[in-house]
Amino acid sequence: MPNKTFFWFFLPTGLAMILFIGLPIISTGIQSFYAQHDQVVKEVKKCDPFGCTVSIVVDQEKTSKIREEKPLGKFNGFGTYVDRNHLAIEEIGKFWNETNSFGEFVDQVTNLPFYKALIFTLTYCLFVTPNVLLLGFIIALSLNAVTRRIRGPLIFGTILPMIVTPLVGSLVLFWMIDAEGIIGANLQMLMDDPYLSLKSSKTLTWITIIIYGIWHHSPFAFVVFYAALQTVPQEPVEAAIIDGASRWQRVRHIVLPHIYPVVTFVALISLMDNFRVFEPIIGFSAEGSAQSLSWLIYDNLVNEEVILFGSAAATSMMTIVGIAILLAPVLIRTWKEFRTAR
Amino acid sequence: MEYGLDKRSNALKIFNTTFIVVWLLVACFPFIWTFWGSFKVRADFFSRADWWYAITAFNTLIETGGKFTTDAYSQAWTEGEFWKASRNTVIVTFFVVTISLFLGTLGAYALSRSTRNYAFWILIAALIFRAMPHITLVSGYLFPFFQLQIWGILPTTIVVLVAINQPFTLWLLYSFFKTVPKELDESALIDGCSYFQAFRHIIMPVMWPGVITAGLFSLMLAYNDFTVTALLLNQENHTMVPKIQSYLGTNQHEGNLMWAVSAVVSATAPLFMLVMFFQRQVISGLTAGAVKG
Numbered sequence: 001m002p003n004k005t006f007f008w009f010f011l012p013t014g015l016a017m018i019l020f021i022g023l024p025i026i027s028t029g030i031q032s033f034y035a036q037h038d039q040v041v042k043e044v045k046k047c048d049p050f051g052c053t054v055s056i057v058v059d060q061e062k063t064s065k066i067r068e069e070k071p072l073g074k075f076n077g078f079g080t081y082v083d084r085n086h087l088a089i090e091e092i093g094k095f096w097n098e099t100n101s102f103g104e105f106v107d108q109v110t111n112l113p114f115y116k117a118l119i120f121t122l123t124y125c126l127f128v129t130p131n132v133l134l135l136g137f138i139i140a141l142s143l144n145a146v147t148r149r150i151r152g153p154l155i156f157g158t159i160l161p162m163i164v165t166p167l168v169g170s171l172v173l174f175w176m177i178d179a180e181g182i183i184g185a186n187l188q189m190l191m192d193d194p195y196l197s198l199k200s201s202k203t204l205t206w207i208t209i210i211i212y213g214i215w216h217h218s219p220f221a222f223v224v225f226y227a228a229l230q231t232v233p234q235e236p237v238e239a240a241i242i243d244g245a246s247r248w249q250r251v252r253h254i255v256l257p258h259i260y261p262v263v264t265f266v267a268l269i270s271l272m273d274n275f276r277v278f279e280p281i282i283g284f285s286a287e288g289s290a291q292s293l294s295w296l297i298y299d300n301l302v303n304e305e306v307i308l309f310g311s312a313a314a315t316s317m318m319t320i321v322g323i324a325i326l327l328a329p330v331l332i333r334t335w336k337e338f339r340t341a342r
Numbered sequence: 343m344e345y346g347l348d349k350r351s352n353a354l355k356i357f358n359t360t361f362i363v364v365w366l367l368v369a370c371f372p373f374i375w376t377f378w379g380s381f382k383v384r385a386d387f388f389s390r391a392d393w394w395y396a397i398t399a400f401n402t403l404i405e406t407g408g409k410f411t412t413d414a415y416s417q418a419w420t421e422g423e424f425w426k427a428s429r430n431t432v433i434v435t436f437f438v439v440t441i442s443l444f445l446g447t448l449g450a451y452a453l454s455r456s457t458r459n460y461a462f463w464i465l466i467a468a469l470i471f472r473a474m475p476h477i478t479l480v481s482g483y484l485f486p487f488f489q490l491q492i493w494g495i496l497p498t499t500i501v502v503l504v505a506i507n508q509p510f511t512l513w514l515l516y517s518f519f520k521t522v523p524k525e526l527d528e529s530a531l532i533d534g535c536s537y538f539q540a541f542r543h544i545i546m547p548v549m550w551p552g553v554i555t556a557g558l559f560s561l562m563l564a565y566n567d568f569t570v571t572a573l574l575l576n577q578e579n580h581t582m583v584p585k586i587q588s589y590l591g592t593n594q595h596e597g598n599l600m601w602a603v604s605a606v607v608s609a610t611a612p613l614f615m616l617v618m619f620f621q622r623q624v625i626s627g628l629t630a631g632a633v634k635g
Contacts, residue, residue: 006461017505017508020501021479021506025482027483028478031482071488156621159625164566171590172376185389186393272473276477297480301573320474323473323474327470
């Protein structure tokens, strides 16, 4: 296809992506170097029969005037990146000097908002992704062994958790798991602990969100693996059966190598999706004990007083760096393949 | 994969069946339970005394005189203005699907028929864009949108969702277009068609399965979106998902929890029916990019 024709065909979608994905990333980058204005304060002298007091109040008029003149805020350089709510360089230095043991130091650092969120996000990815692959593969193998006639409805039932939006999916589970729901109430009875509830324990909240993640993402892995299983050639499998290979050996040495490229694809996609975990935290009302990077950004953006554009943008930029690190191996591999293909 | 030689032992068969039954229960029961509970009053579905009330409808009988009540639905749809939210969802979904498909088919066709290097790089760029968490993009939008005073209205959200959806649509349609033989449009070009005519009259008619799949995914993205719609739309224009969140209130015990339950059922039911109807397309779409490498 000639370059000119390509250009016109691709223009609309290219424009949409540049304007609404490319530019926002740049806009985020710029915003991250600015911070909201400080409030202008003034002294107010108040006198009553008991004497005069001087109090400091916010000068609303001047504050809003400054905000209007420079809506982006004041230039802050990398200030936002290193402040207490982000990388917290200063605080970490302080903790390093003040704490006695390494464990105590780690404890202090992981209580800082950014590191807390980073750790939750990574833990979530680390537990959800492999389990999604495993569960998806097992479901695919089992459904593949079922008679063809009843597979349709079974597949429909299997993919339900995936097609609902994460917020709805987590709400539906939350209403059951909560102390007043069917599972929660039974758990209380079983454990003989009337105060057992999701919100009472951080570990329990984390486990619940991770289980939700596996529940929500496994159907995707299932669908892809199931489709890949249909393409496994029959001859080697039959030869292996004749040679006396066990079921496990067949899966290990014939099926798995065949669908290996698909496994990496699913792993990549679910890693990308898990890294942006956010809606379940709202669905499970778990803000207290579990915060993710995306949730931090959301929290800054719905801040009631002033939207913390700078803070949200700085977290966003660091999230993008995280994504880049995740994607780097894939991109390098593709680049190498591309060069050798040429 | 039905092995002629493969004899399964009974133990394995039993294990397999049990596993599938358990998994299906795990996957579907939450939805069935929520559907059931949406016809009860709050004191039953979220019972502090005894969860069994949700089944016996103890309080529902006292409060409404029947075992089932549709109060939650009628209140959420009228008082809770869920009708407005669903209208907004219909508008957003319709336009996002139409525009996404229009832009996506044109772009993906060009990508699939180009042999240049830049086509490869564009696809890689689209993959990187696909990986961006939506919330980071939203934090980029908010400020300029406030300045341009286009925040809060439906058209802005539609355009944003179309753009966010493009990378996935491009990849999906690209892999579908690749399966359409090149000779088809080449012969049309020799006969004197322009590229656009070949695209319009030769390629599109055989592309319907792919277009339907891509359309379904755009629909699911627009219908299910929370991040973009919650932050880019004002209260008045909220679609279903942010509306459900607003019913929850800041504290779980404020807000109208039963409204949220009925709204969840109302929002999920059409989606389930759609997927039931188009199940084959959904599955072929999910696997299109993967299986072909």
